[in-house]
Amino acid sequence: MAAKDLRINELIRVREVRLIDEAGEQLGVVPTNQALAQAKEKGLDLVEVSPNANPPVCKLIDYGKYKFETEKKNRESKKKQKQVKLKEIRMQPKIESHDLAFKTKHILEFLEEGNKVKVTIRFRGRELAHTEIGRDVLLKVLENLGEETHSVDRAPTMEGRFMYMLLSPKSKK
Structure with a gap:
């Protein structure tokens, strides 16, 4: 899933989410408003990384940095591809x-x-x-x-x- 398709912060409209903190540790299933409060408290964004899961999986991360990293990975993978003519x-x-x-x-x-x-x-x-x-x-x-x-x-x-x-x-x- 591309970084631009992800829902962040107030765009997440579900009742509860499975939350993962910035270190990658699971914090369990929490209400969305509580997860948003934790994100604001730490100065991070709440990003929905797996919207199809039940409940959706969200991470506490810096969204700008995350978007940059995913674009960087995409560029690297494109470099490694060879066009067959x-x-x-x-x-x-x-x-x-x-x-x-x-x-x-x-x-x-x-x-x-x-x-x-x-x-x-x-x-x-x-x-x-x-x-x-x-x-x-x-x-x-x-x-x-x-x-x-x-x-x-x-x-x-x-x-x-x-x-x-x-x-x-x-x-x-």
């Missing part, structure tokens, strides 16, 4: 072996960066009658990549005039 490599069924090797090298680089790769083959005109040639090209790409670099998310699939497959990098665990 989807890269696309397009080819034609009549691709030359050198071009295929070159594109395979690019696919390998994308996978090493941790990105997913969509390998697409575009069929034009009469090429649509021979989709097996496109499937062979995609299988040759898989063969050139080797097994340890990737996992196949979606096997070669036709969609309109395109045949594609999705590859994702193998996790480094």
Whole structure:
């Protein structure tokens, strides 16, 4: 729950709350007005940290400091996340072996960066009658990549005039 969704002080409208003091010790179930009085006496805020509990759990804390700490934690967790991008490599069924090797090298680089790769083959005109040639090209790409670099998310699939497959990098665990 985000810090801005929490109810504090007079916004808490229940009869009694389970109170936790600033040291983290439980003070038991007390009437809300008594908990508010304790908060004012200590110069702190009464913050509802678990509104769905029965009775709701409230803490005696400095709300500004609490809000700052939770935002800091959120920023840290966002830093640790890695965005996975989807890269696309397009080819034609009549691709030359050198071009295929070159594109395979690019696919390998994308996978090493941790990105997913969509390998697409575009069929034009009469090429649509021979989709097996496109499937062979995609299988040759898989063969050139080797097994340890990737996992196949979606096997070669036709969609309109395109045949594609999705590859994702193998996790480094």
